[in-house]
Amino acid sequence: LADFKKKSTEEVVGILEKKVSATIERYQAIFDKKYLFKSLLGDSQRALHRFADQLNWVSDNFDKADNWSKQQRDSISWACRCVGTVEFSTKDEPLVKRFRKVTKDLTSIANGGYLDWIVL
Template identity: 90%
Template sequence: EVVGILEKKVSTTIECYQAIFDKKYLFELLLGDSQHALHHFADQLNWVSDNFNKANNWSKQQHDSISWACRCVGTVEFSTKEEPLVKRFRKVTKDLTSIANGGYLDWISL
């Protein structure tokens, strides 16, 4: 049950996170360090998604770090009624880069 909830959180997070990559023309304007951090975090999230069959072997701390990373991404306002993602892109990617560099998923080595 806990793994199922976590899997849903990760899936939702990946779906939201994908929005920044969908704006490729804006993504390519970001500094290389930001691009790298965002790509790496996406790879880590995808690794989690691809390895839920092993989730019962993960520690509580690892489960918690995944959950916390998803919660942090969930606090980012990708768009508002007044501002679509295109207008908020720099702020959104700055916030996401900070989350990506937060070390939540550093236990995942790719």
């Protein structure tokens, strides 16, 4: 996580806040397709909701970020980076066509344990 090297805690938290905000905005796209989301298996729905709730918790608790360990901050960054690698749409395929693949990838990330330190 090169962007965190030699930065103050305040700078790191500022970077994280931007990453989390962008990730939440991007992630919201799957929930906006309610009719497709409802067709997912219950386990996937729960994992995706849990991950969204964890991201929202992070966003709501940046005022306490000074108390987060480096490992916790790094895990948030990695979670955001992983979501950022998912192709929600391409030139030829909008999200509606890629929905199953996207949600499969996001479910895998959600179940990856990045934010398991956040117990809601």
